[in-house]
Amino acid sequence: MxxxxxxxxxxxxxxxxxxxxxxxxxxxxxxxxxxxxxxxxxxxxxxxxxxxxxxxxxxxxxxxxxxxxxxxxxxxxxxxxxxxxxxxxxxxxxxxxxxxxxxxxxxxxxxxxxxxxxxxxxxxxxxxxxAIAGLDAIRAVKDELDSLVLVTTKNPKALKGAKFFETSEIDPDKISKPTVIYEGAAQEAVKLFPANINVAALLSIAGIGSTKTRVKLVADPNTDKNTHEIEASGKFGRLSIKVENVPSSSNPKTSRxxxxxxxxxxxxxxxxxxxxxx
Ligand SMILES: NC(=O)c1ccc[n+]([C@@H]2O[C@H](COP(=O)([O-])OP(=O)(O)OC[C@H]3O[C@@H](n4cnc5c(N)ncnc54)[C@H](O)[C@@H]3O)[C@@H](O)[C@H]2O)c1
Known part of the structure; x- marks a missing residue:
């Protein structure tokens, strides 16, 4: 043929x-x-x-x-x-x-x-x-998920310009040690950091939705990586995934x-x- x-x-x-x-x-x-x-x-x-x-x-x-x-x-x-x-x-x-x-x-x-x-x-x-791995597994276990948490660690430089800083007292230029700058639901996180954590949105859509998916954002001046750690648990068991991403050479907010x-x-x-x- x-x-x-x-x-x-x-x-x-x-x-x-x-x-x-x-x-x-x-x-x-x-x-x-x-x-x-x-x-x-x-x-x-x-x-x-x-x-x-x-x-x-x-x-x-x-x-x-x-x-x-x-x-x-x-x-x-x-x-x-x-x-x-x-x-x-x-x-x-x-x-x-x-x-x-x-x-x-x-x-x-x-x-x-x-x-x-x-x-x-x-x-x-x-x-x-x-910028993450394991989305296939999250989709597969979505009906058995009790908890889904994303911990993202980035250099403060990669977070600069985010809406979050318009109302926060935190100045990204003055962060001198690893600092948790935000914890909350994915739904709010993507609004405050729209150019940074699309992965939170992906996880929410694949898993248990954006109000139940929790996000913690760490600004670490000592890192040159964009790191995403995913912890999921439920009837299916537990799942832990860590990805240490090299940022794109033309846009530090985006991972390779x-x-x-x-x-x-x-x-x-x-x-x-x-x-x-x-
Ligand atoms: N899904 C993921 O895991 C993931 C990872 C990284 C980035 N992203 C997202 O992908 C998008 C692109 O990332 P990037 O690193 O290439 O960004 P970038 O800033 O390097 O490039 C975006 C380009 O789009 C143009 N643009 C923006 N809004 C536009 C519009 N409404 N109409 C026409 N052009 C427009 C800009 O002028 C710019 O040239 C961003 O929204 C970013 O948040 C998603």
Missing amino acids: PRNTGLKRIGLLGCGAIGTEIAIAVDSGKIPAKLTHVFDFSKESSALLVSKLKNKPVITENVGLLAASPVDLIVEAASQDAVRDNALSILQNRKDLMIMSVGALLDESIFDIVLEGCKDFGKHVYLPSG LATLSAIECLRKICGSEIQIGT
Whole structure:
């Protein structure tokens, strides 16, 4: 039988640290797909990304044109606002969607809109595992979970600019030893640290929801890693996972593993291979 060699066409929303690595992975053939359209509201970022590629995608004038472009899948690597503002129209335009800014989905109305959009338009939304491991197991045991706790440790520099500091007395520049700066439910944590703990959102969605998932955030001036420790327990037993992530060279808030996970997720979606893992 002849093989179907039609490559999936990808549109990229967000040309920063993750978007650029994904684009390079497509361009180099690591992801079996074609990157045909990109958009970033920073024109310099999209132009810089395109300058790094052999196969040049079209830079669309706005996000609406990206959503309407002839692609099969749009990869969001931009921001929670980008998800809130565009996820539904992307699905309405009959495109699958991969979301990196997962924190946006902890707003229940957004989650429901995206879920309904998938059903109404017969499209898929993909959430890569990002900067953590073990999401497959958390999903598998979700009905037997009693407790799910995430402890994230980052250098205060990687937390700077978070909404949390607008109302807190803590000054990230003055933290001189490992300090617990926040403890609370994932639902609140992703709002206070939107660019930092998408993993809290992923865990909540995979597990027992955002009000029951607890988050502790440690600012450690002595670390150069983004560390996530997950502790889960319930009828199934106990599970402990620790990931010490090297930050991305272009964005210290983003872990290298998050980018690699996005690339692997795309390889799975776009390729015809044996699928490993649940
Ligand atoms: N799921 C995970 O585990 C995980 C891990 C790391 C980062 N993230 C998230 O992925 C996203 C991208 O991360 P990054 O490190 O590449 O960030 P980045 O800041 O390096 O790049 C984001 C790019 O998107 C653009 N952008 C932002 N909002 C936009 C909008 N509404 N429309 C168009 N362009 C927009 C910015 O101009 C920027 O160029 C962030 O939201 C980040 O929080 C998720």
